[in-house]
Amino acid sequence: MEAEVIEAELVLPTxxxxxxxxxxxxxxxxxxxxxxxKHLKQILQAExxxxxxxxxxxxxxxxxxxxxHPCKRLCDMTGYEAPYYDPRTNLRYSNAEVFKLVRSLPxxxxxxxxxxRNAAVVLK
Amino acid sequence: xxxxxxxxxxxxQRHWSIIFSTASRERLKKKKMPFISKIKRQTDYxxxxxxxxxxxxxxxxxxxxxxxGETEPRVIFRNIVQRPRHKTTGETVSxxxxxxxxxxxxxxxxRSGPRSAFDNDVVYQFEIxxxxxxxxxxxLGANGSGIDHPVLITECVCNPVHSRSKMAELLxxxxxxxxxxxxxxxxxxxxYNQQHGICGQDGLAICPGFSTTHVIPFVGGEPVYRGxxxxxxxxxxxxxxxxxxxxxxxxxxxxxxxxxxxxxxxxEHCYIAPDYFSEARLFQKGTKEAEDKTRCWQLPWVPPPxxxxxxxxxxxxKAAIKERQGQRLREMAEAKxxxxxxxxxxxxxxxxxxxxxxxxVEANDIPSFLSATGYVSKQEIESSLAKVTQSLRKAKGxxxxxxxxxxxxxxxxxxxxxxxxxxxxxxxxSEQVLNPKEPKLKKKKKKCIxxxxxxxxxxxxxxxxxxxxxxxxxxxxxxxxxxRAKQKxxxxxxxxxxxxxxxxxRRLENPELYAEQMRAKYKELSERIDQRKRLxxxxxxxxxxxxxxxxxxxxxxxxxxxxxxxLLTTAAFDRGKGEDTFGAKDEDWQLYKLMSRDNDxxxxxxxxxxxxxxxxxxxxxxxxxxxxxxxxxxxxxxxAEAPRLRPLTKEDFQIVLGVERFRCPEILxxxxxxxIDQVGLDEMTGVSIRRLPSKDEDLEQRLTSSxxxxxxxxxxxxxxxxxxxxxxMIRPCGAPINVVRALDPVLDAWRGASLYAAKLQFTEQTxxxxxxxEKGEDWLRRYQLRYTL
Numbered sequence: 061m062e063a064e065v066i067e068a069e070l071v072l073p074t075x076x077x078x079x080x081x082x083x084x085x086x087x088x089x090x091x092x093x094x095x096x097x098k099h100l101k102q103i104l105q106a107e108x109x110x111x112x113x114x115x116x117x118x119x120x121x122x123x124x125x126x127x128x129h130p131c132k133r134l135c136d137m138t139g140y141e142a143p144y145y146d147p148r149t150n151l152r153y154s155n156a157e158v159f160k161l162v163r164s165l166p167x168x169x170x171x172x173x174x175x176x177r178n179a180a181v182v183l184k
Numbered sequence: 185x186x187x188x189x190x191x192x193x194x195x196x197q198r199h200w201s202i203i204f205s206t207a208s209r210e211r212l213k214k215k216k217m218p219f220i221s222k223i224k225r226q227t228d229y230x231x232x233x234x235x236x237x238x239x240x241x242x243x244x245x246x247x248x249x250x251x252x253g254e255t256e257p258r259v260i261f262r263n264i265v266q267r268p269r270h271k272t273t274g275e276t277v278s279x280x281x282x283x284x285x286x287x288x289x290x291x292x293x294x295r296s297g298p299r300s301a302f303d304n305d306v307v308y309q310f311e312i313x314x315x316x317x318x319x320x321x322x323x324l325g326a327n328g329s330g331i332d333h334p335v336l337i338t339e340c341v342c343n344p345v346h347s348r349s350k351m352a353e354l355l356x357x358x359x360x361x362x363x364x365x366x367x368x369x370x371x372x373x374x375x376y377n378q379q380h381g382i383c384g385q386d387g388l389a390i391c392p393g394f395s396t397t398h399v400i401p402f403v404g405g406e407p408v409y410r411g412x413x414x415x416x417x418x419x420x421x422x423x424x425x426x427x428x429x430x431x432x433x434x435x436x437x438x439x440x441x442x443x444x445x446x447x448x449x450x451x452e453h454c455y456i457a458p459d460y461f462s463e464a465r466l467f468q469k470g471t472k473e474a475e476d477k478t479r480c481w482q483l484p485w486v487p488p489p490x491x492x493x494x495x496x497x498x499x500x501x502k503a504a505i506k507e508r509q510g511q512r513l514r515e516m517a518e519a520k521x522x523x524x525x526x527x528x529x530x531x532x533x534x535x536x537x538x539x540x541x542x543x544x545v546e547a548n549d550i551p552s553f554l555s556a557t558g559y560v561s562k563q564e565i566e567s568s569l570a571k572v573t574q575s576l577r578k579a580k581g582x583x584x585x586x587x588x589x590x591x592x593x594x595x596x597x598x599x600x601x602x603x604x605x606x607x608x609x610x611x612x613x614s615e616q617v618l619n620p621k622e623p624k625l626k627k628k629k630k631k632c633i634x635x636x637x638x639x640x641x642x643x644x645x646x647x648x649x650x651x652x653x654x655x656x657x658x659x660x661x662x663x664x665x666x667x668r669a670k671q672k673x674x675x676x677x678x679x680x681x682x683x684x685x686x687x688x689x690r691r692l693e694n695p696e697l698y699a700e701q702m703r704a705k706y707k708e709l710s711e712r713i714d715q716r717k718r719l720x721x722x723x724x725x726x727x728x729x730x731x732x733x734x735x736x737x738x739x740x741x742x743x744x745x746x747x748x749x750x751l752l753t754t755a756a757f758d759r760g761k762g763e764d765t766f767g768a769k770d771e772d773w774q775l776y777k778l779m780s781r782d783n784d785x786x787x788x789x790x791x792x793x794x795x796x797x798x799x800x801x802x803x804x805x806x807x808x809x810x811x812x813x814x815x816x817x818x819x820x821x822x823x824a825e826a827p828r829l830r831p832l833t834k835e836d837f838q839i840v841l842g843v844e845r846f847r848c849p850e851i852l853x854x855x856x857x858x859x860i861d862q863v864g865l866d867e868m869t870g871v872s873i874r875r876l877p878s879k880d881e882d883l884e885q886r887l888t889s890s891x892x893x894x895x896x897x898x899x900x901x902x903x904x905x906x907x908x909x910x911x912x913m914i915r916p917c918g919a920p921i922n923v924v925r926a927l928d929p930v931l932d933a934w935r936g937a938s939l940y941a942a943k944l945q946f947t948e949q950t951x952x953x954x955x956x957x958e959k960g961e962d963w964l965r966r967y968q969l970r971y972t973l
Contacts, residue, residue, distance in 0.1 A: 062290055069225075070287055072278040072319055078326045079318070081358050087311065097310065100303040103346045115877075117409035119306070119342045124415045124862045124871055131856040132460070137432075139843035140464045154468070169432060176428055178859020 866910025
C-alpha cells in the first residue's frame with residue numbers, strides 16, 4: 061500500500077476493536093456475500109400491510125396519489141412549451157426547427173430522450 | 185452570459201470561482217457549498233460518559249454522527265461505499281464516503297461503483313450499512329470493546345419493520361449498543377425550529393430530501409403520520425435529470441459530466457422559476473434577460489496551432505518545383521517516344537528486306553524459307569508490314585487524314601478477303617476453300633480416274649466450304665456493323681453541333697427567356713431525379729426508426745413495391761389446398777423477374793434524365809452568373825456528427841446552461857416531467873391536509889400559516905415564492921399562508937436530534953436489547969417516538 065494512501069487513511073481497517081463480530085467473520089470470503097438482501101419491493105410485500113387496519117399509516121399508504129393537474133407539455137429537447145408531438149418518434153417539440161432536429165436524431169438518442177420522461181420502449 | 189471554471193481544492197470541499205462575466209463586469213464572491221465532509225478522527229471519545237447518547241442522522245445523501253447536546257455533528261461524509269481492488273496488491277478494500285480522486289488512482293475502480301445502502305429512502309443493504317457504521321464509529325474515535333452509548337438514529341417516515349429490526353439487530357449484536365431509539369429527521373428539524381420560534385406548534389413540515397419528499401402535518405407538536413404524504417422524487421432525481429439532459433445535448437463531453445460534477449452544477453446554478461412557461465418564453469424569444477440568465481461553462485481547451493498562410497517565397501518555390509517535375513516528365517515521355525520510333529523503323533526495314541528476299545526465291549521453296557523466319561505466308565508478312573507502318577505513323581503523330589486513307593486501304597483488302605461470300609454455295613470448289621487468300625495461285629492437279637474417291641472428297645470439302653463461307657459472312661457483318669456505328673456517331677455529332685448552334689441563336693435573340701426556360705427545365709429534371717432517388721431509398725430522411733431492413737413505410741407507398749408484395753404473398757401462401765404446382769410451368773419463373781428489385785426503376789429513364797440534367801446545368805453555368813447547381817442531397821447527419829466537420833472552436837468546449845437551470849428543479853413540482861406519476865410539492869400540501877383525520881377549518885388555517893421547509897432541496901432560490909403561489913391556488917381564498925424555511929435545512933435535523941437526545945427523558949424513549957428480543961416484532965412495529973418531552 062502506498063505511503064500516501066496509508067496516511068490519508070482511505071481504506072477501512074479490517075479489524076475494529078469495538079465490534080463484537082468482525083466483517084470477515086460475518087461474511088467469509090468465497091461465499092456470495094450480501095446478495096440475499098431483500099429489495100424494497102420484496103420488503104414491502106413481506107410486510108403484509110393488508111393484514112393491518114388501513115387507517116394506520118404505513119410505508120405504502122402514505123404514498124402520494126397521481127396528480128390532478130393536467131400534465132405539463134414540455135419540449136423534450138429544448139424545454140420550451142410544446143403543444144405538438146411527432147407521431148413517429150413520440151417526442152414533443154415546440155417549433156419547426158426543433159422538429160427538424162427531432163427527425164434527424166438517431167434512434168438511440170430518441171430512446172434516451174423518451175427515457176427521461178419514462179416513455180421509452182423497454183424490451184424485456 | 186456568465187462564464188466560470190471549476191477547481192477542486194480539498195477532498196469534500198469544492199469551490200467555484202467565476203472568472204469573468206460578459207454582461208456585468210463584477211467579481212462575485214466565492215460561494216461555499218452546503219455539503220462539506222468532515223472525516224477527521226475525533227480524539228475525545230473517552231471523555232464522554234456512558235450515558236451520553238450518540239446521535240446519528242442516517243440520510244440518503246450524507247451521514248452525520250456526533251454527540252448529543254452539541255450543535256455540530258463531529259463526522260460528516262457521503263453515505264456511500266466503494267469496494268475497489270488495489271492495483272498492485274490485488275486485495276479488495278472498502279472505501280467509505282467520497283475521497284480525493286487523486287488518491288483513488290492506486291485502485292482499480294472500474295468494477296466498483298459507489299454503492300448506497302438505500303433503496304428509495306429505506307435501508308435495505310445492511311452489509312453496506314455496517315461498513316458505514318464501522319467507518320463512522322472509527323472516526324468518532326471509538327476504541328475499546330464496543331459502543332457503550334445509547335444511539336439515536338434517524339429513519340424514514342413509516343419505516344418498514346423489516347428494515348427497522350435489521351438495523352436494531354445490527355446495532356445490538358455487532359456493536360454492543362445498550363439502547364436504541366428511532367426517529368424521523370423531519371420531525372427533529374421541526375422541533376428544533378419550533379424551539380427557535382420559526383414555526384408554531386401546529387404546522388406543516390415539507391421536506392424535499394435526496395430521494396423522496398415528505399409532507400407531515402404537526403398537530404400539538406406531534407407529527408400526524410396519518411396525514412403525511414410521500415412523493416418519490418428528490419435531489420437525486422434533479423441531478424440525474426440535469427445529467428441526462430446535458431449528456432444528450434453535449435455527447436462529446438459526456439466524460440466530464442460525472443454525477444458529482446453535475447451535482448455541483450445543480451447546487452450552484454439551478455433555481456426555481458416562479459412560473460415555468462413565462463420563463464421559458466423569455467428564453468424562447470431570446471430576450472436580454474434570458475441572455476443574462478444563461479450560464480456558460482468553459483471547459484479547458486487548447487486551440488490548435490494556427491497555420492500561417494504560405495508566404496510569397498513559399499508559393500514561388502512550390503511553383504518552381506512543380507515546373508521542374510513537369511519538365512522531367514515531358515523529357516521522359518519524349519525519350520520513350522523516340523526509342524519506340526526507332527524500334528518500329530528497324531522492324532520495318534527488316535520486313536522490307538524479307539519481302540525483297542521472298543521475291544527472289546522460287547514459289548516452291550517459299551514455305552521452307554518462311555519457316556525459318558517465323559512467318560507462314562507472304563500475305564502475313566505484308567499485313568504485319570502494313571501494321572508497323574501504321575503504328576510508326578501514329579508514333580510520329582501524323583494527321584488523321586492519313587489514317588483514313590489507311591482505313592480505306594484496309595477496306596479494300598478486306599473486300600479481297602471475302603471473295604467467297606459472293607460465290608453461291610454450289611460453285612465452291614476445293615481450291616478456293618483450301619487457299620482462300622490466294623485465288624491466283626495455281627495448283628498442278630493431275631486428273632484422277634477414281635471418280636468415287638473424288639466425289640467423296642468433293643462432298644467433304646463442300647461442307648468445309650460452307651463453314652468457311654459462314655465465317656466470312658459473320659466477319660463481314662461485324663465489320664460492317666462497326667462501320668455503321670461509327671457513321672451514326674459522326675451523324676450524331678453533327679446533329680448536336682447543329683442543335684447547339686440553334687440554341688446559341690435562340691439565346692442571342694432573347695437571353696432572358698432562354699435563361700428562364702433553362703432554369704425551369706433544370707428544376708423539373710432535378711425534382712424528377714430526386715423523387716426517383718427518394719423512392720429508391722425507402723421514402724423520407726433517415727430517421728433511424730425503420731428498424732426492419734426492407735419493409736418500411738416508404739416502401740409500401742410505391743405502386744411497384746406494392747405489386748411486389750402482392751406477388752410475394754400470393755406465391756408463398758396461395759397453394760394451401762393442393763400440391764404446390766409452382767414450378768411446373770416455365771412462365772412461373774417469370775415471377776422472379778417481376779419481383780426483382782433491379783427491374784423496378786426504369787434505369788434508362790434515370791440515366792437519360794441525369795445526362796440531360798448535367799447538360800442543362802453546365803449550360804446554365806455558362807450563361808447565368810447567378811446560377812448555382814443544386815448540391816447533392818447529403819443524407820442528414822446526426823446533430824452529434826455535424827460539428828466535427830468544421831475545425832473545433834472554443835465554442836465547442838462550452839457547456840451552456842440556459843433553460844436547464846430552471847427546468848430541472850421543476851420536476852419537484854411536476855414529477856410527471858420525468859415520468860413519475862405523483863403529485864408535486866404544492867399539491868402535496870393539499871393532499872396532506874385532506875388526509876388529516878379531523879376536518880377542522882381552524883386547524884387547517886393554523887397549518888397553512890406555518891409551512892415549514894427543510895431538507896437539502898429547499899435551498900433552491902425561488903422555492904418559497906413558488907411554493908406559496910402553488911399553495912394559494914389550492915387553498916380557499918383569503919386563507920393565511922406563510923412559508924418559512926429552516927435556519928439550516930441541511931444540518932437542522934441532526935441538531936434537533938441532538939437537542940432531543942440531550943434531554944433527560946430521552947432514555948424513556950429508547951428500547952434496549954432485552955426489549956427488542958422480548959417484545960418481538962409486533963411491538964417494534966408500533967414503536968413511535970414521542971417528540972414533545
